[in-house]
Each structure stands twice: as structure tokens, then as C-alpha cells.
Amino acid sequence: MARTPHRATKWMACALISVLGCQGQIADPARPPAAPTDPGVHCEDPTTATSPLRHITRTEYDFIVRDLFDLELRPSESLAPDDVTTGYEVGSLVSPLLAEQYLYAAEAVGAAVDLDALGECDPAARGEEVCARELLTPLARRAYRHDLTVEETAAIIRAFARGRAFGGYRAGLRHALASMLVSPQFLYHVELNPSDAEPGSVHGLTSFELAARLSFFVWRSVPDEELLDAAASGALDTPEGLSAQAQRLLEDARSSRGLHDFHRQWLGLDAFATLERDPAYYPGFTAAHAAELRASLEAYIDEVMRTDATVEGLLTSTFAMVSAPIAPLFGVEPPTEEGFHRVELDPDQRTGLLTHPALLTLLGKPNQSDPIHRGIFVRTKLLCQPLPTPPNDIIPVVPEPMAGQTTRERFDQHRSDPVCAGCHRLIDPVGFGFEHYDAIGRWRETDDDRPIDASGEIVDAADASGEFDGAVEMALQLGSSGIVRDCVATQWTRFALNRIEARQDACTTEDVRRRFAESGGDFRELLLAIVESPSFRHRQVPSERPTR
Numbered sequence: 001m002a003r004t005p006h007r008a009t010k011w012m013a014c015a016l017i018s019v020l021g022c023q024g025q026i027a028d029p030a031r032p033p034a035a036p037t038d039p040g041v042h043c044e045d046p047t048t049a050t051s052p053l054r055h056i057t058r059t060e061y062d063f064i065v066r067d068l069f070d071l072e073l074r075p076s077e078s079l080a081p082d083d084v085t086t087g088y089e090v091g092s093l094v095s096p097l098l099a100e101q102y103l104y105a106a107e108a109v110g111a112a113v114d115l116d117a118l119g120e121c122d123p124a125a126r127g128e129e130v131c132a133r134e135l136l137t138p139l140a141r142r143a144y145r146h147d148l149t150v151e152e153t154a155a156i157i158r159a160f161a162r163g164r165a166f167g168g169y170r171a172g173l174r175h176a177l178a179s180m181l182v183s184p185q186f187l188y189h190v191e192l193n194p195s196d197a198e199p200g201s202v203h204g205l206t207s208f209e210l211a212a213r214l215s216f217f218v219w220r221s222v223p224d225e226e227l228l229d230a231a232a233s234g235a236l237d238t239p240e241g242l243s244a245q246a247q248r249l250l251e252d253a254r255s256s257r258g259l260h261d262f263h264r265q266w267l268g269l270d271a272f273a274t275l276e277r278d279p280a281y282y283p284g285f286t287a288a289h290a291a292e293l294r295a296s297l298e299a300y301i302d303e304v305m306r307t308d309a310t311v312e313g314l315l316t317s318t319f320a321m322v323s324a325p326i327a328p329l330f331g332v333e334p335p336t337e338e339g340f341h342r343v344e345l346d347p348d349q350r351t352g353l354l355t356h357p358a359l360l361t362l363l364g365k366p367n368q369s370d371p372i373h374r375g376i377f378v379r380t381k382l383l384c385q386p387l388p389t390p391p392n393d394i395i396p397v398v399p400e401p402m403a404g405q406t407t408r409e410r411f412d413q414h415r416s417d418p419v420c421a422g423c424h425r426l427i428d429p430v431g432f433g434f435e436h437y438d439a440i441g442r443w444r445e446t447d448d449d450r451p452i453d454a455s456g457e458i459v460d461a462a463d464a465s466g467e468f469d470g471a472v473e474m475a476l477q478l479g480s481s482g483i484v485r486d487c488v489a490t491q492w493t494r495f496a497l498n499r500i501e502a503r504q505d506a507c508t509t510e511d512v513r514r515r516f517a518e519s520g521g522d523f524r525e526l527l528l529a530i531v532e533s534p535s536f537r538h539r540q541v542p543s544e545r546p547t548r
Helices: 007-021 058-069 096-112 128-144 150-167 169-180 207-218 225-233 239-251 255-267 269-274 287-307 311-316 324-330 357-362 371-382 407-416 418-434 471-479 482-497 503-518 523-531
Strands: 202-204 319-322 341-344 455-458 466-469 538-540
Touching: 058 096, 058 128, 096 169, 128 150, 128 169, 128 225, 150 169, 207 225, 207 239, 207 255, 207 523, 225 239, 239 255, 239 523, 255 269, 255 287, 255 482, 269 287, 269 357, 287 311, 287 319, 287 324, 287 357, 311 471, 311 482, 319 324, 324 357, 371 407, 371 418, 371 471, 371 482, 407 418, 418 455, 418 471, 455 471, 466 471, 482 503, 482 523, 503 523
Parallel strands: none
Antiparallel strands: 202 538, 319 341, 455 466
């Protein structure tokens, strides 16, 4: 049965028209004029590429609801998936369907909020509108990520009054909360152009816009009161003030959100939700094992960031976080206590991310190892080398396991086919290095009772190039590589900016890579370098303004 919103909710639906209609470029007459800048790339002046208007992602929506209302709801489960156009999730356009889903999600959140936890105010003694203003405006300040204008405050009180007319004081509060969650100020990452900004000019973000960028990058959520107060005071306008707030956010427990969200998307961890293995080849492997592997990998990343937060540490550490159900996959004795425990592994068999059973399982087939996708992962995720799409007349066919042939022998035919050889000379010699690991990441000495050949070579990859024997040698080779370090910096920068780097970002790219290298590949220094970069702190006005 179709839902029929009552009249107050219909007003909120009308508000969504503005959400759908504000997706062009916005100019703010209240903003000060922009300083003229040279559109060319000169590092003496700040340069950056254009950033399209985006809505908040599903992950951000959930964390915002948790931070604003202390609710463990997952409203994102009712929202359409985000776009993945840069390798990372971005909110592109709000479709009519998504707008409707936002409406219902806002209603659900508004209905679930514990109104008594918003604060103490007696409406009978002080007046209902006074209490509504006192309770709602601090939440709206955080939800909108700036000091409220007179018009925004008035709109919140009008929404309260509409809800109160249908159900009293508490209904008014819930309706006003829901109305906040369908406002453009909440749903969009709003960054406005100065009123006289020339197309192609570059200007600094306002303090509040910068605060929002920082909090969504590190916490995946709205700024807290301290960060908003710093923005209001002008503290973020200086490099020292911005760095101080960035370091504070990184030291907060909520910084694990950004860390986990980056690795979830970079490594494709959502695929664990539907991962299966053929029981004829891997009996006993269940969805519970898949979930445990994902948790083990995330615990490993957390431990690396706590103890040796460098690229080399991520790729070459010889420990794992192991629980009893998955200990056999690591080839170790199960811990005697529940949960994950740090276990030292055989350094001849395991080292770091690339040999973790979770990643190897993600990059395996249901019934066999997969040297192709394991090789593609190294090329695209660690070397940042995009590979061309196969020709349209080529239908990729995975060779099925065959008695008397190893996986390497079955897949080796790619390089003998001249149509396929160009790409597979880059992929296969890398992927074959993982052949000591089966489709659930277990170490093996033989494949179909024949000795494993895990020799390989990385070509056309600058200082990462070279021959190796097995994934351990390859990981050590990649862990000390400058091109890998630069690629990791690029991946994090794309995640932070929500777009692919462009020519105008050359100064940011150069400076971020330099600082990352000078720090020895330290991830904390990388994140600070990104936050302090021109592309993070500035915005370019598009050369062509969209018509309305």
C-alpha cells in the first residue's frame, strides 16, 4: 500500500523540490569577493580543480545520525547506493527516488530520537517556542555545519509550529528534526562561490566549509562544537590553527571511521557480504568465516596504525590478528580465548596486507585461486596503473580446474594469445606470485599434487620493477618502493577530495608526495599533508556555469 504523508509531511516533501533544484552551481551574495588568481598552475598561488556539488554518502548519513542523536540506526539501508566514479563513493545527483527515500529516512530518524535527551527545558514554564529554539538550534548548527542565519532559524521554528499544530509540542520537535534532515544545507556538501567570482578563479574555502571538509574526511560526519567554534573564531584561517584541529580529530576515537571507510572502499571489503566458496573444493567455509576474515583484516590495519603506521609496515609486518575460527587459514594454533589476538606468523610464508587470507580470499574464485585479479589489484591499487578494458569481441573465460594442470599452466595461455598478451604481460607475472595461496588464503606447497611455481616479475613500474619468487619477496619489493608510496598517497587524496586528481592539482600532488616520502611513509603525516594542501583548502569556480 502506498504511503500517504499527512499535511505537515507534505510540506517537507515540497522542501525536497529545493533539494532537487539546487544541484547547479550556487553563488552566495554574502560571501566576500574572490581575489583574482592566475588560472595556470603556479605553485606560488593556490591552484585546484573544480569540485562538483555532492550530497552526503550513505556511510556519512549513518554516522551523522549517530553523532547528532546518539542513535544506532542504519537509515542508509533504505537509501539508493552511492555512485562510485572515482574508485570511492561519492554523492552525485539526488534523483526523485533518492529524494523520496531521504524523506522517509528523515521521518524514521525523527520518530526514533529520544527527545528527553536533547536537553532540559520546561515548555510549560518557559514557553514551547522558546524551548524548541533552545533545543533545536544547536543541533541544526551541527547538522548544517555553520552558524545559523536568521532565516534558517526561522524556518526551523516554522517547521516546529507545523508539527505542533498536528500533534502538540513533542510532535513539533520531531517534525522540525525531520525537516532538518531533508534540507539542502544538511543533505549537500555546500561550498559556495563568492558573488563576483570569475569562472576559473580559485578562492579559499570559508572557515565553516573547511571545518566540514575536515570532519567528513577524518570522522565521516559533521563537525563537533569545538571545531565549529574554531571555525567561527577564525582559528582555521591559519595553517597552525588548521593543523591543530586536524591533529585533534586524528587523536579522537572517531578517526577510526575515516580509516576504516578508506580501507573498506580501497580494498573492496563490502564484497565479503556476498562471498561464497564452492563446497566441493572448500568444504566447511561459511559466511561466518568470511565475516571473521574481514574483521581480522580490519583489526590488522588498526594494529598497524597503532604500532607502525607506514606503507612499509602495512605491506611487510609479519603478524596477524587471529581468532580461533580462522586460525587454520593462517596456519597457526587457535587462540585459547575469544576475540582477535596478535600472532606472529612464519615470515617465509606471510608478510603484511598482500598475504593476509582475507585479501587473498577476496581476490580468489569460488573454486580456485585467481592470479588475474590478484595481479590487477597490485597494478591498480598499489601502482595506480589503470588497465585498458578488454576488446569488445573478447569474452573473458575463467579456465576451470583440470586434473594434471596447475592454475598457472591453465592461465598462462593468456600471454600466448597476441590479443591478450599486451595486458596480461603486466598482470599475470604479478598474479602468479600469489600461487602459494589457495582461494581462501591458505598456504600450499603443491597445486593438484604438483610443485608450486610462484616466480614472477613486475615490469614497467619504476622502482617497483623486478623479479621475485613468491608474494613475500614481492611484498618486500613493493613495501620499499617510492612509486607504491606515491600511489597510496594518490589513493588517500582521491578519497579526501572525492574526485580524481587533475592538472590543476599538480602542486598538491607534488607537496603531499614529498611530505609523505620525507616522513618515511607515515600515514598520519600523509593525512595532515592532504588537509593542509591547496586542493583541500581551496575551490575553483567552474569555467562554465550550469543553466537553471
